[in-house]
Amino acid sequence: xxxxxxxxxxxxxxxxxxxxxxxxxxxxxxxxxxxxxxxxxxxxxxxxxxxxxxxxxxxxxxxxxxxxxxxxxxxxxxxxxxxxxxxxxxxxxxxxxxxxxxxxxxxxxxxxxx
Amino acid sequence: xxxxxxxxxxxxxxxxxxxxxxxxxxxxxxxxxxxxxxxxxxxxxxxxxxxxxxxxxxxxxxxxxxxxxxxxxxxxxxxxxxxxxxxxxxxxxxxxxxxxxxxxxxxxxxxxx
Numbered sequence: 656x657x658x659x660x661x662x663x664x665x666x667x668x669x670x671x672x673x674x675x676x677x678x679x680x681x682x683x684x685x686x687x688x689x690x691x692x693x694x695x696x697x698x699x700x701x702x703x704x705x706x707x708x709x710x711x712x713x714x715x716x717x718x719x720x721x722x723x724x725x726x727x728x729x730x731x732x733x734x735x736x737x738x739x740x741x742x743x744x745x746x747x748x749x750x751x752x753x754x755x756x757x758x759x760x761x762x763x764x765x766x767x768x769x
Numbered sequence: 770x771x772x773x774x775x776x777x778x779x780x781x782x783x784x785x786x787x788x789x790x791x792x793x794x795x796x797x798x799x800x801x802x803x804x805x806x807x808x809x810x811x812x813x814x815x816x817x818x819x820x821x822x823x824x825x826x827x828x829x830x831x832x833x834x835x836x837x838x839x840x841x842x843x844x845x846x847x848x849x850x851x852x853x854x855x856x857x858x859x860x861x862x863x864x865x866x867x868x869x870x871x872x873x874x875x876x877x878x879x880x881x882x
Contacts, residue, residue, distance in 0.1 A: 698873030755817035
């Protein structure tokens with residue numbers, strides 16, 4: 656049973672455009688939702704994270720939108736750049752992220768065309 | 770500050786053998802977690818260690834085990850390797866409480882033939 660569903664599997668965006676990646680979760684006990692960015696040959700790196708007490712969090716060009724009632728959250732990358740081309744993973748965990756067992760989505764491969 | 774380091778980076782083993790992978794966390798981080806990454810299953814949690822104690826365990830068979838040393842370095846061991854164990858094994862570290870892993874190591878690419 657996949658607890659975190661991520662879409663789309665791949666995404667092509669023109670430079671300067673907005674990239675949107677969506678995730679949906681099933682377990683209402685999840686209360687911490689991070690996003691990771693992974694470049695080829697590298698491990699994932701934490702990009703931004705949100706807790707369900709807020710509906711949106713912004714850090715630079717990256718914004719997480721969170722809809723608790725729909726059990727969905729999404730990552731928006733504004734003014735997408737070729738350097739943003741990577742695989743993005745959403746994740747979820749319980750206990751505010753205090754435990755290391757993250758449940759990951761299957762990932763979205765983003766390509767930003769110049 | 771040096772990041773999470775993992776050794777070796779690449780490993781080829783034969784079915785039935787065992788393997789040990791090593792992870793050195795970021796200085797000051799006391800928690801180490803391990804994940805398996807495959808194209809089909811994605812990233813799956815194996816286990817987490819904090820202060821030399823296993824704090825959490827994922828849904829993997831007992832062939833997968835780990836340990837953590839007093840200097841927070843961690844090792845994971847896979848015994849009786851199967852072809853399906855071929856994967857990228859990632860290690861992540863964090864301070865230990867209330868914080869999601871900020872970054873993972875580059876991983877160890879294990880190929881079982």
